[in-house]
Structure formats: structure tokens, C-alpha cells
Amino acid sequence: PESTTEPESTTEPESTTEPESTTEPESTTEPEGESESTIEPEGETESTTEPEGENEHPGTLHAMDCTDMVIAKIRGKRHRILDYYTRDRSTPQEDEWYGGEQSITSAVGFHRNGVTYIRFRKPARSIDRFDHNITDSMVNVIWAHGQVKGQYMPTIPPPAAGIKIKGFIANFYRPRELKYHGTINRGSVRANLVNPPARGVSQCSYQVPDASGQTLYSARWKINRDNNTKVVFELEAKSGSNGWVGIGLSDDRMMTMSDIVTAEFRRSASVKVVDRWASMRSRPSIDDDQSQVQDWSGRANNGRVYVTFQRSVATSDPSDLSLNRPRYFLFAWGDLSHDGDINYHGPNRYISDKKILATQCSRVVPQSG
Numbered sequence: 001p002e003s004t005t006e007p008e009s010t011t012e013p014e015s016t017t018e019p020e021s022t023t024e025p026e027s028t029t030e031p032e033g034e035s036e037s038t039i040e041p042e043g044e045t046e047s048t049t050e051p052e053g054e055n056e057h058p059g060t061l062h063a064m065d066c067t068d069m070v071i072a073k074i075r076g077k078r079h080r081i082l083d084y085y086t087r088d089r090s091t092p093q094e095d096e097w098y099g100g101e102q103s104i105t106s107a108v109g110f111h112r113n114g115v116t117y118i119r120f121r122k123p124a125r126s127i128d129r130f131d132h133n134i135t136d137s138m139v140n141v142i143w144a145h146g147q148v149k150g151q152y153m154p155t156i157p158p159p160a161a162g163i164k165i166k167g168f169i170a171n172f173y174r175p176r177e178l179k180y181h182g183t184i185n186r187g188s189v190r191a192n193l194v195n196p197p198a199r200g201v202s203q204c205s206y207q208v209p210d211a212s213g214q215t216l217y218s219a220r221w222k223i224n225r226d227n228n229t230k231v232v233f234e235l236e237a238k239s240g241s242n243g244w245v246g247i248g249l250s251d252d253r254m255m256t257m258s259d260i261v262t263a264e265f266r267r268s269a270s271v272k273v274v275d276r277w278a279s280m281r282s283r284p285s286i287d288d289d290q291s292q293v294q295d296w297s298g299r300a301n302n303g304r305v306y307v308t309f310q311r312s313v314a315t316s317d318p319s320d321l322s323l324n325r326p327r328y329f330l331f332a333w334g335d336l337s338h339d340g341d342i343n344y345h346g347p348n349r350y351i352s353d354k355k356i357l358a359t360q361c362s363r364v365v366p367q368s369g
Contacts, residue, residue: 063142063188063347064089068132071178072109072118079109081120085130091178100130116145124194136194138210140347144186146179183281184254188347204361206331206350210238217333217348219247222361223313230294230310231323231358233261237333239305241267244342248278248330249321253351258330259321260284262342263298263307271298273309277319283342287319313359326355 069084069092083102086092095101107120124134132139210216217237224230237245248260260276262284273296276284296309313323321327329352334345 062089063140064092067092067142068126068130070104070120070122072107072116072120073178074109074111074116074118077110079107079118081107081109081118083122083131095128095130098130100128103127103131134193136192138190138192140188141191141193142186142188144181147182147185184252187351189350190347203356204358206329206352208331208350214238217245217331219329219331221358223359224310228359229313231313231361232308232310235263235305235307237305239265239300239303240335242336243305243334244336245305245307245333246331246342246345248332249323249327250330250351251321251327253328255281255330258284259319260330261293261309261311263296263305263309264336264340264342265298265300265305266336266340271300271305271307273298273307275320283344287317289317289319292317292320323358326357328352328354329356 064086065088067086069086070081071084071092072079072081074080081104083095083100083104084092085095085098085100095103103122103126105121105123107118109116109118111117122134123131126133204222205218205220207218208216215236215238218235220234222232224232233247235245235247237243242265244262244264246260246262248255248258250258255278258278260278261273262276263271263273265271273293275287275290275293277287278284292312292315294310294312296307298305298307300306311320311323315322330349331351332345332349334348335343337343
């Protein structure tokens, strides 16, 4: 549990590797009275921040459950980068708090041109039960950073424009407190930290390879040069017997108020493309008007699914976002539920770092298979 009344000390030397007190989870070197650094990532009331779709799968582990973490705090030219652990969605504590040890052997952190940089070294083989081994295999990696001053969101969902909601406070961060990162400043990914395959998103494609280098998920798009009024999308994914792949458009990198198209495939090898709208962070609803997704086709064979469809550049449907302006792209894939609808994607998701103008793309690389 966190404490905001522990005595302040201004004489303790800063160290990136020195084990901390087992009763004090926070830095004792930060000056009193300043607002907290905006890079501190975690929250004290994490129970209000369930991930998308979690309520649909009670009993499954949350991304923060039993997680080995490294948290960096940077203020000016000073940094504090330490080994943390969390059992659940409560505030992470330094390993010593649980009876473990600090495993960070060296670290450095700094701000430059509005960007925070950290680098640290940590043994690949864990030194206590509060560290996880880093092996040549796929693991779940979560990341987060603190909120921007003046845009603090201790509760979800964020308020609509002009509406004030109790719980939104201007001075959210205070000295010596490690608090909630917000609903935007976080994410998760499946990755191999020892031998990472190439992965990335460009203006015209996105690809995720698996540990063996095979395509796990890919998406490509281009303008239809026959009429310049439609964008052609091609999706490919490694598949099981039942599942779905999807691509979406967003104005703010959030799932809320995003336009999504899913391609659902079943054991019978049939594929169905569905236009959806996500009004909140839950399963996207099916649009009443399906006419915006056109000329679609798909097949599932040999453990892979291939889908092609077209979307009009302009749209008058309030449940669709037009493609004639840059948007953030959302990519995700997952399984089907028992009732045949799409299940929560879990860590199988990615959001483009920058907005993409799909109409700038003139060709699509042919799909394999």
C-alpha cells in the first residue's frame, strides 16, 4: 500500500542500483512541493481500469498480475530506475518490499527535446522469485508512462467535452507518489526480447512475425486506381479453427469511437467480413449499414486466413470514419466466442504511432499462399 505521509529526506544519495527500504516504495530524493514527473507509469487505484473486454472473461489473468517491472523516475538531471513487482492491479512495489532483491546492474535516464530515454541492464536469469527469466521465446510485455500535466485521468471513461466529472483533479501527481498512468499511456505486446523478429508499420502496411519469422498478422492497403474513390484492404493471419482478424480507424489512438472491420472465419473454412463501430471499450457493435464494406472475399486454408475488401474513401454513415484524412490505424486478432461472435483480443493488438493517410498508397504487395 502507498503512503503519502512518510518523512522526507533530502540527504540520501541517489543510486540506480542501491536496494531501497522494504517499507518505503517511493523515492526520498524528490523535492517537496513540486508536481510529480509525468513519466511515472502506474496507478494506486488500478481496480478501476480494467482492460478492454476483461469483463467478458472473468477469472483470466490481467496484464499486471504477477508482473516483473522496471520503473524509471526522472526529474531534471536525476534519475531513479529500479526493479519492481506487482501481484495484481495495485501499485507496484520495489522487489525488497516483497522480500526480493534489486536486479538492475546499471541504468541511466534523461529527458531530451520532450522525450524520455532510459537504458538499463538486468540479468536474463532471475535472481529471485519476483523476477522473470528472459528467454528466447515469446512473452507478454506491458509498457506505460505517466500522464501529461493538465490532462490527468484518475478515472475512466474520460469526460465528454465541456462536462466535468468528479474525480478529475488538476494536481493528480504529488511528490513521492507513484500513481495511475491513465487509459491512453499504456499498452502490451507479444515479443521475443532475446531474438526479436522484424516488425513495423509503414504508411501502406503492417506486419507481425512470430518467433520463427512466419507472418502472424499482416495488413496492407492501397487506393483503387480504377476510380480513386475506394481503398483496398488485404489482411492475412495465422489461424486456428475459429477466429477473427481486424483493422480499424481512430482519431485518438483509443478504441472508443473507432471504426472497425473484422473478418471472422470458422472451421467450415467460410469467412465473413463485418463492419463494426466501437462506441466504448468493449466488443464493437455491428453496423446497421453494411454497405460501406464492399467486394469482400476471404478464404481459410492450411492454417492461414486471407481477406480482401474495399472501403469508400468518403462516407455519410455516422458509424464509419472517412479515409480522406489521416487516421490512426488499429490492428488486432483473436478467437471466436462460444456464441460465434468475436472474443477479446488480449495482447494481440497494435496501434500506429502516427496517423496514416491510406489514399497515398498506390499498391499492395501480393499475399503469399
